[in-house]
Amino acid sequence: MTQSLRWRGQGNRREVLRAAMGWGALVLSAARVRQALGGPVPPTNGVATGTAGSVKPASDAVADAVRAGRELIGDPHFQRGFHVCRPNPGRHDRYGVLAGFESGSPAWDLVQWSSRESLAVQPSTDDGSRRTWANACKSLSLGRGPRAVSDTELVLAVNGWEEYGERARRDGEPWVHLLVEQAFSDPPAISALESVRFRIAVQLIRSRLRRTLDYSTGRHAAQFQVFLTLQNQNRASGGFGRFLWFGIPLYDDRHRFPLAHKTQDTAGSGMFIFTPAGETFSRASAHDGDWVSVNSELLPLMREALETAWRQGYLTESRRLEDYRITGMNLGWEVPGILDVSMSVRELSLMVVPRSA
Numbered sequence: 001m002t003q004s005l006r007w008r009g010q011g012n013r014r015e016v017l018r019a020a021m022g023w024g025a026l027v028l029s030a031a032r033v034r035q036a037l038g039g040p041v042p043p044t045n046g047v048a049t050g051t052a053g054s055v056k057p058a059s060d061a062v063a064d065a066v067r068a069g070r071e072l073i074g075d076p077h078f079q080r081g082f083h084v085c086r087p088n089p090g091r092h093d094r095y096g097v098l099a100g101f102e103s104g105s106p107a108w109d110l111v112q113w114s115s116r117e118s119l120a121v122q123p124s125t126d127d128g129s130r131r132t133w134a135n136a137c138k139s140l141s142l143g144r145g146p147r148a149v150s151d152t153e154l155v156l157a158v159n160g161w162e163e164y165g166e167r168a169r170r171d172g173e174p175w176v177h178l179l180v181e182q183a184f185s186d187p188p189a190i191s192a193l194e195s196v197r198f199r200i201a202v203q204l205i206r207s208r209l210r211r212t213l214d215y216s217t218g219r220h221a222a223q224f225q226v227f228l229t230l231q232n233q234n235r236a237s238g239g240f241g242r243f244l245w246f247g248i249p250l251y252d253d254r255h256r257f258p259l260a261h262k263t264q265d266t267a268g269s270g271m272f273i274f275t276p277a278g279e280t281f282s283r284a285s286a287h288d289g290d291w292v293s294v295n296s297e298l299l300p301l302m303r304e305a306l307e308t309a310w311r312q313g314y315l316t317e318s319r320r321l322e323d324y325r326i327t328g329m330n331l332g333w334e335v336p337g338i339l340d341v342s343m344s345v346r347e348l349s350l351m352v353v354p355r356s357a
Contacts, residue, residue: 069353072184074107076348077152082110089113089174096121098133101144109181114174136162138178156332157342161210164338168212168220175336183328188352191321195353196298202250204286205342217254220337224251231327232318239317244309247275251286272314274305
């Protein structure tokens with residue numbers, strides 16, 4: 001979060017903490033190696049390598065697949081849809097599935113905390129290439145990629161004018177969320193990684209503010225962001241289960257580039273939040289309405305986040321990098337202001353590369 005605006009509804013992070021306590025340790029299984037070998041592996045530096053037509057022994061191919069890393073996000077292009085949760089703040093009370101273009105259990109939860117109205121499970125429109133779920137308060141749209149699965153487009157929209165009406169939110173009152181979330185399978189330890197490469201492309205479709213007499217920039221706004229959880233997963237540690245929020249800010253209606261925010265979460269969890277400034281991830285601004293692409297190496301920033309938390313007196317039960325793992329993420333809107341907003345997302349990826357032995 002930016003400035004002094006402390007959002008994230010009461011109890012939301014406590015719920016995430018309870019879910020995170022059960023996430024397992026890093027296990028690079030044979031099945032994951034086979035999966036890596038089954039398709040193209042993106043080079044870690046964005047440059048293709050190797051010689052066309054060359055064939056390596058199976059053992060070398062497995063080693064290369066492991067070194068090349070793995071995609072940490074399950075179903076990063078949202079093909080299997082979403083478990084949808086009721087608007088009860090901080091809870092993951094599932095009531096159905098918003099079906100994607102492929103079969104299988106969804107990797108994602110869609111949370112719509114503090115909204116006036118739940119989305120219906122059946123799409124409002126579906127023309128075969130784009131599927132939309134909508135009501136007066138919000139919408140989610142999934143567009144099939146024209147060339148590849150990676151082109152699949154997710155659109156999240158909140159109609160703050162409908163959610164809040166003429167009365168602006170007051171201090172202590174909940175605010176509207178529209179987020180997609182997931183816990184990572186086999187979360188990796190920070191100390192075991194050589195690279196954490198994050199990619200996303202976003203385009204702001206709409207942002208309209210209704211100013212009321214009691215409007216305040218410290219209380220009324222809209223932010224679109226990604227949060228990763230860095231959590232102590234060592235059961236022998238006194239800090240087991242404690243975590244920090246690592247933020248990637250993509251849009252804030254008050255600032256052309258979101259401001260840095262590095263302090264305690266005062267809205268539920270009491271954990272540390274580390275959000276670098278928006279320019280850290282892209283020199284382009286979502287305010288211009290063009291596609292903004294992020295392709296960032298996160299590992300140094302994650303180390304900095306932990307060091308910053310320790311210096312400020314958080315997570316002091318363990319200062320061992322090997323105790324901390326990347327355990328989950330959320331992505332989407334938090335809208336405590338009277339704004340109508342809409343954002344497109346595509347090309348989502350979080351590629352982790354293990355350190356060489």
